Amino acid sequence: MTLRNQQGVTLVELLVAITIFAIVVAIAVPTFKEANERNQIKTVARQIKDELAKARITAMEKNTPVLLAFPAPNGDSSRSYQISVDSNDNCEVDGGEERKQIDMGKVFFSNNTLTKNTAGDHILQWDTRGYPQKKDGSFTNGTITISAFDNQFEIIISRVGNIRINKP
Template identity: 30%
Template sequence: MNKKGITLIELLVVISIFAIILAIAIPNYNKWKIKHEREKDLRQLYSIIQQYRTKAFTEKTSFKLEFPSQNKLDIKNDNGTIISSITFKVSFDNPNTITIDDRGTLSNTSIKLISDSINDSLPFNCIVSNGIRVRLGKIDNGGSCVAK
């Protein structure tokens, strides 16, 4: 007699192995997803700053990038009118207002992600400006944003 197929025991073993693999993989996936979202938001903010620097220089106008809350950015023109608002998934640590003048230079400032084990493991967790350059950076042990 030639029996083809699988037994109930074999099926339970395969399902058990699959469940163990998922139990290991899901927490790592969630951590990876959070890291990816935070890095994406930081890079998006960096891109917005660069975009409005260029716009200020080419249009000879000034802009203010203000944070009414830790995860919301309002972009205002030189009249103080909000021209755009962006809400991030990540929260920034007491973000400063960024002023961009009509030459495209910025106020000296740094913007940091709120410190936690995930943010501290990111390749970049802050943005620093010295007036002329804007760069992504990493927070050092003293709490300063060091450009990378």
């Protein structure tokens, strides 16, 4: 058998194939990373939307106001929020009230237009009919803006309690 009859690839062909593969991987990896980061923040936005909806339902079922307290945007402390059954209807997170703290990991609040309470937290309170309201009892709407990894999402609450997610 002569060498001309043998089949296979040469070293040069193998190096060309490996180089092309390396170029494709170098282009694809950053794209996958960006997609993963975008999905992480979108997941948190959906989680907040779901928690808002659950809090609204809880307020109507228990016939007692439920509030969500979002911290003012200021670094690490703005990476979590609280849900509290506001049993004394004062639009404040008080000791003794049933509450839950939710951590958002790497995502943080970058801005929101909710009403501030005396503690400086941005508060959304659901009344017993499922409407968002301010401390003075008037109905309100607002936007919760979260961001991470150069991505941003808004959770928008209407005056009648509708909740939606928007990518600005």
